[in-house]
Structures are given as C-alpha cells and as structure tokens.
Amino acid sequence: MKICLIGLNITNLILASVFLKKNLPVDIYQNNKIQRFKTKRTIAISAGNFSFLKKISNTNLQSWKTNEIKIYLENENSKEIINFKKQNKESFNLIKNSDLNNAFLKNIENSKIVKKIKEDIFSKRLINKIKKYDLVINSDNNNFITKNYFHNKIKKNYKSYAYTFIINHKKTNNRTARQIFTNYGPLAFLPLNNSKTSVVFSCSGNLRSAQDIYKLFKKYNTFYQNTKPGDIEKVSLEFSMLRKYTHKNILAFGDLLHRIHPLAGQGFNMTIRDIENFSKIVDKKISLGLPIDISVADEFQQNNKHLNYLYGKAIDGIYEFFRLDSKIKNSLSKPIFRILNNNSVFKKYSNLFSDKGINL
Numbered sequence: 001m002k003i004c005l006i007g008l009n010i011t012n013l014i015l016a017s018v019f020l021k022k023n024l025p026v027d028i029y030q031n032n033k034i035q036r037f038k039t040k041r042t043i044a045i046s047a048g049n050f051s052f053l054k055k056i057s058n059t060n061l062q063s064w065k066t067n068e069i070k071i072y073l074e075n076e077n078s079k080e081i082i083n084f085k086k087q088n089k090e091s092f093n094l095i096k097n098s099d100l101n102n103a104f105l106k107n108i109e110n111s112k113i114v115k116k117i118k119e120d121i122f123s124k125r126l127i128n129k130i131k132k133y134d135l136v137i138n139s140d141n142n143n144f145i146t147k148n149y150f151h152n153k154i155k156k157n158y159k160s161y162a163y164t165f166i167i168n169h170k171k172t173n174n175r176t177a178r179q180i181f182t183n184y185g186p187l188a189f190l191p192l193n194n195s196k197t198s199v200v201f202s203c204s205g206n207l208r209s210a211q212d213i214y215k216l217f218k219k220y221n222t223f224y225q226n227t228k229p230g231d232i233e234k235v236s237l238e239f240s241m242l243r244k245y246t247h248k249n250i251l252a253f254g255d256l257l258h259r260i261h262p263l264a265g266q267g268f269n270m271t272i273r274d275i276e277n278f279s280k281i282v283d284k285k286i287s288l289g290l291p292i293d294i295s296v297a298d299e300f301q302q303n304n305k306h307l308n309y310l311y312g313k314a315i316d317g318i319y320e321f322f323r324l325d326s327k328i329k330n331s332l333s334k335p336i337f338r339i340l341n342n343n344s345v346f347k348k349y350s351n352l353f354s355d356k357g358i359n360l
C-alpha cells in the first residue's frame with residue numbers, strides 16, 4: 001500500500017505518526033521552495049484530544065493545563081457571566097504550536113518507513129508524481145492540487161483580524177483560561193505557565209497598529225500585573241468549508257476542509273477529531289484485510305462532512321450571537337447566561353461539545 005501526504009505541517013506530522021503507529025509506510029511531500037509556515041500561536045487542545053495525541057506520540061508531550069474557563073462581557077470584565085469548571089479533568093491543554101510541531105517532527109524523524117521528499121508542490125508535475133499512490137492526503141493550503149481541485153468552498157469573511165502575542169507578567173496561579181466578548185470582538189487569555197500567557201484578540205475592522213492593540217489590551221486586562229507584551233502576529237479571519245473532500249485518489253484534510261473563527265479554540269481540535277475518526281476507519285479496513293485506498297477517504301467524507309459543517313456553523317452562530325449582543329449592550333447574553341451559569345446540564349453538554357464535537 002502506498003500512501004502519500006502533501007505538506008509538512010502539524011496536521012500531516014500527526015497523520016504520519018498515526019500511520020507509523022500502524023506500521024504503514026508513508027511519503028511526505030514537502031515544499032522545496034519556501035520554508036514551512038512558522039507561528040508563535042498557542043493552541044488550546046481539549047482533554048480528550050490531548051490524550052489521543054499522547055497515545056500516538058512516542059515523545060513526552062507536555063502542556064499547561066487549565067481547569068476553568070471564564071467568560072466575561074464588555075464593561076463587566078471583573079465578574080464573569082459564565083464559568084466552566086471541570087472536576088478532576090483539565091478544561092484545556094495549552095501548548096505552543098512550535099512545541100507541538102517539534103514533538104511530532106521528532107516522532108517521525110528517525111523512522112525508516114516515513115520518508116520526507118522535497119518536491120516542487122506548485123508545479124503541475126505534482127499530478128503525475130502522486131498517481132502511483134493508493135491514497136494521497138493533502139493538508140497543504142497552497143499548492144497546485146489545492147488551487148486546482150480543492151477551491152470550491154462555502155466561505156465567509158469575518159472582516160476581522162486575529163492579533164496574537166505572548167505576555168510576560170507577575171507570577172500568579174495561572175490555571176484559568178478567560179475570554180472577554182468586547183465591543184471589538186473576542187479577547188482570549190490562554191495561560192502558558194504562571195508568568196506567561198498567550199493573548200488572542202479577534203478584532204473587527206481594518207488592520208490596526210501594534211500600539212492600538214496594546215492599548216486595547218491594557219484597557220481590558222484586569223487579570224495580570226506588570227505585563228510585558230511580545231511581538232504581534234496577525235491573520236485575517238475567515239470561515240470556510242470545503243464542498244467536496246476528495247478528488248481522484250486525493251483526500252483533502254486539516255484547515256483545507258474547515259476553517260473557523262478562533263473564538264472557541266476549536267479549529268485544530270476539529271482536525272484532531274477528524275484524524276481519530278480517520279484512524280478508526282483505517283483500523284477497520286486493516287482488520288477486514290481491505291486495502292488502504294480512496295475508499296477510506298470516501299467513508300471518511302460520508303461520516304464526517306455533515307458533522308464538521310454543523311460544528312463549524314455552531315461556532316459561527318456563537319460569533320454572530322455575541323456580535324449582535326454587543327450592539328444591543330448585552331441585553332441578550334446577560335439574562336440568558338445568568339440562568340445557564342447555574343444549569344449543570346448546559347455546562348455538561350458545553351464541555352462535551354468542546355471535547356468530543358457533535359459525534360458524541
């Protein structure tokens with residue numbers, strides 16, 4: 001069985017580790033022209049997803065665990081409107097993208113069955129090169145195949161930018177992730193250790209200067225003292241859902257399938273759940289003595305496409321709810337969340353929704 005992954009990004013590094021665990025050889029086509037996308041972003045990973053990653057990684061994957069998530073509204077940011085607390089289980093595992101990347105790179109580095117191949121992935125010749133494989137997984141957002149066969153998407157432009165930076169601050173017991181729904185958009189504080197926190201500010205409107213962002217951050221920050229903010233990374237935000245997951249022997253994967261607003265920290269969690277579901281289909285085929293080919297991709301698409309769409313739309317619904325709510329001075333969220341904050345069923349299902357998605 002010949003399997004190929006296009007792109008040396010975090011999605012493919014994890015997929016390669018899944019194949020490695022099953023002793024299935026894979027080739028990874030990596031770009032020979034430009035460097036891999038590097039980000040200073042922090043990624044929040046749910047408890048269930050993190051334990052799946054630990055199972056497939058042979059390295060000692062470390063994270064900073066939060067046990068509580070607090071949600072705040074504009075003008076009320078010293079008292080949370082809702083609080084999600086988990087007993088005996090972390091709410092999120094916080095890990096730098098680069099640390100996750102390096103851990104999974106190390107995982108495959110010394111393997112004899114995972115081969116990295118440098119290739120011009122922008123060239124039309126890529127089509128001929130991948131014909132020999134039974135299954136090709138393309139997780140790369142920018143190559144010849146993506147541009148020509150995986151561009152038909154349901155899209156929405158949030159007309160917002162996400163500004164990400166890390167703050168150093170006075171030591172504190174830092175086990176609570178926080179999000180304020182400000183009039184500009186959601187502002188998240190994701191702890192990395194007792195004196196370091198990652199900030200993600202999804203701010204509507206045109207691109208703002210670093211000085212503007214630091215000023216807004218100071219206005220809303222009532223949680224950390226003596227803050228020293230680092231450099232800002234910015235990305236324009238969009239929602240996108242791919243209409244068709246497959247083309248010939250190729251399956252699209254990762255952010256290429258679904259891209260959602262970062263307000264719930266769920267984009268990559270969706271991909272991890274996809275990888276786990278994909279892995280189960282592969283196991284089933286192996287146990288039946290069936291080949292690992294495009295039929296795996298077809299089954300994956302059939303089982304997951306509608307769930308991914310619904311999940312992505314639900315996150316978009318949360319974004320739209322708070323956008324409307326901030327225009328009418330939180331007159332929807334205040335009464336609703338006062339009731340929901342005391343409702344254990346709502347909290348249980350919110351926790352499950354962020355940990356396991358819709359496929360409960």
Ligand SMILES: Cc1cc2nc3c(=O)[nH]c(=O)nc-3n(C[C@H](O)[C@H](O)[C@H](O)COP(=O)(O)OP(=O)(O)OC[C@H]3O[C@@H](n4cnc5c(N)ncnc54)[C@H](O)[C@@H]3O)c2cc1C
Nearest residue numbers: 009010011044162237238254255260262265266267268269
């Ligand atoms: C500011 C921000 C914070 C995030 N935080 C979390 C988190 O806490 N937990 C989590 O599970 N996922 C989060 N994500 C999503 C996560 O970063 C991506 O799913 C992941 O990096 C994709 O990795 P990859 O290897 O598939 O793709 P790569 O090849 O590494 O690149 C994916 C590209 O897509 C961009 N991107 C991702 N989402 C969007 C979007 N909505 N609009 C525009 N561009 C986007 C990334 O910036 C990157 O350039 C966040 C995304 C953004 C933009």
